[in-house]
Amino acid sequence: MRRCTACGTETEANDAVCAQCGGSLETVGAPETPATGYGPPEGPPPPPPQGAPGSLPPASFGTPGGYTQPPGYAPPPGYAPPPGYIPPQGYGAGPGGPSSQYGTLADWGTRALGYLIDFALLFVLIIVGIILGRVTVALQLLVDLVVFAAGVYLAVQVGQTGQSPGMRVMGLKCIGTRTGQPIGGGLGFVRAIAHFVDSIICYVGWLFPLWDAQRQTLADKIMNTIVVVVPKQGLSLTPPKT
């Protein structure tokens, strides 16, 4: 729930400004902080209200999978934050690292390793292309096309299932911040293109998960995606059938 500071209109929408008067919106006692890009979750239920609105951390507490607490741990009724605690904005620096309402956010190193695995798979094809290129240039071009197609296939896999082969091995899943679901094949392809932005600024965009509170690359920010930790799987080039 958000309320306009100018005219008092209340809205559940994710608008940047008040739809009635254009005034700025403030969050009032709701678990979601719309300014962080979270809409109402479709997956896990929202945490129950705890005490008076605004006096308690607005999110993550009581969210399933949000914190890696010992099994059976539950905040007592009227649980209050320790002094100096900064309320998380829909995610928080819990004991297991920053988390979103959809799970623990994956750290940069794990994501980089997942990427390296995907790159290694493509690199095998690239080497084949270089070897065949020694025979004729036409064969190399053909293999280059296959490499490109394989890259597109991996990007679409990330969009459709949230995971590429490397991400399955490392236990990573890319989901939309609004839905908690994979973003779809087409948007997965667009996200791969958006990584262009990460590269052109001296590759600094790729490093953003190191310090970003949401652990997003610039491409993630553009596409409104986060990468969360999921159970690891074996290496498979195609998504496992469920």
Place this chain on the structure above:
Amino acid sequence: MITAARYEVDASHLRVPAAGLVVGGLVLAHLPSGVGLPCPLRAVTGVPCPFCGLTTAVRALGGGHLSASLRAAPLGLLVFAAAAVTLAGMAPKRIRLPVPALAAVLGGEWIFELARFHLI
């Protein structure tokens, strides 16, 4: 995520990269210049990006050449100092930076780089 014109930084995992930055500067100072990844934007278009010059600046700091570092990229000193503070364990875990200030710093740095490459 940009929240209410603030960009929130989670510094809890920055110690290893900070160490990499400082050690990288010290090591690069003893290697011939030109070691490092070229900026794709500058390689293709000739126009530097806002982060161009940082490798040179950090390398110069690693060798103790403060003025050379500032001539390459003034932001380098800021980044190097931030890395040192992080390594000393004195950085807060969560930092909220005002977006206008960030934009001003990066914009200023970009203008500096554009001037350094004689584009303005």
